[in-house]
Amino acid sequence: MTTVIITYTVQYLCSDSCHLPLYHSNHFSSSSIMEMENYTSALHIDNFSTAVTENEQTFSDSLLQRINIQIINITIYSIISILGTVGNGLVIWIIGFKMEKTATLIWFLNLGIADFMFCLLLFLHIIQIVHPHYWPxxxxxxxxxxxxxxxxxxxxxxxLMIISVDRCICVLYPMLAKIHRTSRLASIISVITWIISMVISSPNIAFQHYIVHDDQHSSCFLSYIRWDNASTFDIETSKRRHRAMIMTRFVSMFLIPFSIILVCYGLIALQVRKSTRIAGSGRTLKILFTIVICFFSCWFLFHIRSMIDYADIYLRYPSRVILDNLSICLAFFNSCLNPIIYVFIGRDFKKSLRKSIPFLLENTFREGKELPEILRERNDPPETPNQNMLRATGHGVRIVMHSIDRPPSLRSSSGARKNNELATMV
Structure with a gap:
């Protein structure tokens, strides 16, 4: 019985390297080593049978804990994968086939594609957790x-960072946005963004390893050790590679993006508060606050965990296990939140959604009813014939300019409507 428990426990200890796809330690975890050391030292005490019984219970409890953690992870990852695939797939379908391509929609289309592909590939990670010793x-x-x-x-x-900059420009410099903010420029910036992302991610190709043990066992894992020349490998080189990857991801995926998002939405919030006549400005500020908090909450723990690895700080069990799993789940969950926060609350998207979803479900439910309105549309006052309109349309942002020869009363009404339109910004 003891042999069986030890065998399964060692298997689960070794499978930890496959559990976290983005960060892989070059050695066993400290908690794993301590468990093995405790077991070894226990074999040398006088009462051997008592030691074996106690260690059987210890390893059995550890095994059950790991099984429970694996089950929880599989459940959470499956929910994220399904919700993210459906939600982002809906975003791609609506924006790609139901709406005219503007600069803003090009940002959201690429965001939806990135989140959709991530949630789709998450199924492979789930399969690896279920079968840690076989990569098919x-x-x-x-x-x-x-x-x-x-x-x-x-x-x-x-x-997400680009969207925040785009919104900031639309609010602070509407004329500049109208002139230079084109679909072609948005497409070029999107291509450059994907290239930068590929450069940041490319080291994972070199450090990802595939080893076939036999017909029934094969491994796919991330390690900074060159396994084809491991005999002459310098452990310090491995640490430098690991730390370089951690710092690169921290700066490029959190420090710079979060700083820019914080500054851009802060400037937008100040602009909203300056316009005292804006209707619903409280709702606008709440949405901006939600965007910043969600991004920070989803990614902060993930990069804190990485910096702990960078500094070689030891965390005792179960603190390390909780931090590892919670940080990764929150980071992955961000791909599910993006469609809700950035797209589904937009007015133009909801119009297309109300037209498209009932059409697809009509033959199934035969109710012939549209989805209820999420946000009530404001009734704009009638426009006069001599009105000279210049609209710079962003995601939920519409700046209205009028000719200077309009009567003062109409100009005042125009200004009020401009403030109302700015309040719809999300």
Whole structure:
């Protein structure tokens, strides 16, 4: 019985390297080593049978804890994968086929693609957790799947940053946005963003390893050790590689994007508060606050965990296990939140959604009713014939300019409507 428990426990200890796709330690975890050391030292005490019984219970409890953690992770990852695939797939479908391509929608289309691909590839990670000692997809998929996971995570973060800059420009410099903010420029910036994401993620291809043990056992794992020349490998080189990757991801995927998002939405909030006549400005500020808090909450723990690895700080069990799993789940969950926060609360998207979803479900439910309105549309006052309109349309931002020869009363009404339109910004 003891042999069986030890065998399964060692298997689960070794499977920890497959559990976290983005960060892989080059050695066993400290908690794993301590468990093995405790077991070894216990074999030398006088009462051997008592020691074996106690260690059987210890390893049995550890095994059950690991099984429970694996089950929880599989459940959470499955929910994230399903919700993210459906939600972002809906975003891609609506924006790609139902709406006219503007600069703003190009940002959200690329954001949806990045999140959709990540949630789709998350199924491979779930399969690896279920079968930690068998990779059925071959060498090419092993080399590329972790790269694609990080690629889409990085692209998602960068597009969130670009969206914040785009909104800030639309609010602070509407005329500049009208002149230079074109679909062509947005497409070029999107291509550059994907290239930058590929460069940041490319080291994962070199450090991803595929080893075939026999017909029933194969491994796909991320390690900074060159296994083809491990005999002459310098452990310090491995640490430098690991730390370089951690710092690169921290700066490019959190420090710079979060700082820019914070500054941009802070400037937008100040602009909203300056316009005292804006209707619903409290709602606008709440949405901006929600965007910043969600981004920070989803990614802060993830990078704190990485910096702990960078500094070689030891965390005792179960603190390390809780931090590892919670941080990764929150980071992955961001791909589910993006469609809700950035897209579904937009007025133009909801109009297309109300037209499209009932059409697809009409033959199934035969109710013939549209989805209820999420946000009540404001009734704009009638426009006069001599009105000279210049609209710079962003995601939920519409700046209205009028000719200077209009009567003062109409100009006042125009200004009030401009403030009302700015309040719809999300």
């Amino acid at each position: 997809f071959g060498w090419i998929m092993c080399k590329t799947w972790n790269f694609n996971l990080l690629l889409n995570l990085c692209a998602s973060v960068l597009f």
